[in-house]
Amino acid sequence: MRVFNFSAGPATMPLEVLERAQSELTDWRGSGMSVMEMSHRSGEFVSIAAQAERRMRDLLSVPDDYAVLFLQGGATGQFSAVPLNLASPGAPAAYLNTGSWSAKAVAEGRKYVDVRVLADEKESNYSTVPEQGSLEVPADAAYLHYTMNETIGGVEFPYVPDAGEVPVVTDASSTILSRPLDVSRFGVIYAGAQKNLGPAGICVVVVRRDLLDRARPEVPAALDWKAMADADSMLNTPPTLAWYLVGLVLEWVEQQGGVAEMARRNQAKADLLYGAIEASDFYSNPVQPAARSWMNVPFLVPDSALEKPFVAAAAEAGLSGLAGHRSVGGMRASIYNAMPIEGVQALVDFMTDFEQQNG
Amino acid sequence: MRVFNFSAGPATMPLEVLERAQSELTDWRGSGMSVMEMSHRSGEFVSIAAQAERRMRDLLSVPDDYAVLFLQGGATGQFSAVPLNLASPGAPAAYLNTGSWSAKAVAEGRKYVDVRVLADEKESNYSTVPEQGSLEVPADAAYLHYTMNETIGGVEFPYVPDAGEVPVVTDASSTILSRPLDVSRFGVIYAGAQKNLGPAGICVVVVRRDLLDRARPEVPAALDWKAMADADSMLNTPPTLAWYLVGLVLEWVEQQGGVAEMARRNQAKADLLYGAIEASDFYSNPVQPAARSWMNVPFLVPDSALEKPFVAAAAEAGLSGLAGHRSVGGMRASIYNAMPIEGVQALVDFMTDFEQQNG
DSSP: OOOEEOOSSSOOOOHHHHHHHHHTSSSSTTSSSOGGGSOTTSHHHHHHHHHHHHHHHHHHTOOTTEEEEEESSHHHHHHHHHHHHHOOTTOEEEEEEOSHHHHHHHHHHTTTSEEEEEEEGGGGTTOSOOOTTOOOOOTTOSOEEEESEETTTTEEOSSOOOOTTSOEEEEOTTTTTSSOOOGGGOSEEEEESTTTTSSSSOEEEEEEGGGTTOOOTTSOGGGOHHHHHHTTTOSSOOOHHHHHHHHHHHHHHHHHTHHHHHHHHHHHHHHHHHHHHHHOSSOBOOSOGGGBOSSEEEEBOSSGGGHHHHHHHHHHTTEEOOBOOTTTOSEEEEOOTTSOHHHHHHHHHHHHHHHHHHO | OOOEEOOSSSOOOOHHHHHHHHHTSSSSTTSSSOGGGSOTTSHHHHHHHHHHHHHHHHHHTOOTTEEEEEESSHHHHHHHHHHHHHOOTTOEEEEEEOSHHHHHHHHHHTTTSEEEEEEEGGGGTTOSOOOTTOOOOOTTOSOEEEESEETTTTEEOSSOOOOTTSOEEEEOTTTTTSSOOOGGGOSEEEEESTTTTSSSSOEEEEEEGGGTTOOOTTSOGGGOHHHHHHTTTOSSOOOHHHHHHHHHHHHHHHHHTHHHHHHHHHHHHHHHHHHHHHHOSSOBOOSOGGGBOSSEEEEBOSSGGGHHHHHHHHHHTTEEOOBOOTTTOSEEEEOOTTSOHHHHHHHHHHHHHHHHHHO
């Protein structure tokens, strides 16, 4: 029996996608082989790959002057790729620090560029994002980097920062396709797949083509956006199985009604869960309301000794993956596109029961 | 109906492995979720990952003073990782050039080190490897890099080069687990999975632990062997689905009788196919007999106009992926571990028929 899986990533996937992949796993549509056995140069796989790219472009309305890449190495690979592709050694680059993931991007960036942290939400205990309009982005910065959503802290930007002529680069790993996004506001959008797009092991990078001429010579080939764009992301053997699965997820999003419908569902799910937390004196969420994540909802109980019993009893009830990140404790429910509202309702019902027994 | 797939990689996989993965794809052993949906920090996935590592260690008899890593970025990622982890900027490093893949490793190495090509088989038209004992490896070289098997040229080293105290680094992508290997002769062995180990999107790196302190500060985190070794290859989210599939392939190799049995089968397959080529005046193989690959068998017909008809008629007969690499033309049969001898026999029978009709 399938459980409701609230894991932050790798995360739950649509059952229809898994069943489709299952049915094709030993023989893809009469080809006599699994997708994972196909040459990436074969007509079959090239069409699978191109279709995934087309769906990504359609769903996000990606303008034509942007390349869409499918790379290995995850968002962590892009923490290095961003400075290596966009900035000279030691050039200034602006970063916003709103939690664990942006701090990692900052640390990796320091290997390559002169990182200027324009806003550091450590002082707010990572409970919010910088106020809109408060940022002064240096005009000589190679780019402004920020993390659209902090998976661990449950903090999400409700706006796109304005950096003037400086290209805005964002890690959209946990928000991509969860709501509409104006791609033209960005220089680069990158996202590890394992939250809203598919399995771990593939990362989508959407990059404005005029930024493809800035790479330093020593960028590793596997992280070289220009070389990858020129080779349709097949400079070397791509992660074909993961790419195919991302394509199936994109097809599913399309069939459900696209990003607008995802946004409608995700807002309803977030309203339900945050509403239950707000209505209770037992549960709490530490994030300022305007910056609360639609995707990752951390919550606390009055006594941390109740955390383990909560997580264990929830797992017994078929609600899996609710422990908070080991660095912060508490609980966390990740409610990505593939989590149905029935799962959130089951969680809210369980929370009510747990409060009655322990409150 | 499944075909015999002679693709050079991604390549055919054992049907038993695909069927096992298929049966577990929506619910892994009662966990209520697919492996690809599991948190990489979950007990279930950590045990899947550890078991794959243990099997790799057992099958290759990896000594305890070697780390075994499961990384993203493919062998191409390791073309950069090798110099970045082992050598200072501009330090001398020795390379052997025996074909297309070693040439790519050389080109990538030149971004980071002073590449010394000790032997260049371009002059032999990549039809052999350097004679054993002919190499003079500079004592100040950071490492000696060679490609154990050239997938495109069908050239394989029948020996391990001796480099004295200089660590030997090898790209074993298309030979790993095809026959026994004395790991202790190497500093580093790396292999993209998509030939003998599983799907594309994961790369195994076996590295002697005393070499883990040589990385330069600017190695990207996703390619940082030391950081990955310290984190059990989970510095960031690993390609969990691919790792699991590699584990299933390793279990299959174990069940078949291990690497010694793979070697017996692979020798029989290679003998059968090269024997048929040798016995014919119609087919030819350009590689010197001592350096012929057990894994990738290129062959020519007397008239290149017959190549397309050969490949097309073979595909009709259920023998797929026989076109030579686009850079060299001709035909090529890749006969990795998962290709049964029945497939090679079917190919030889087809070749005989084709010769009778066209010879």
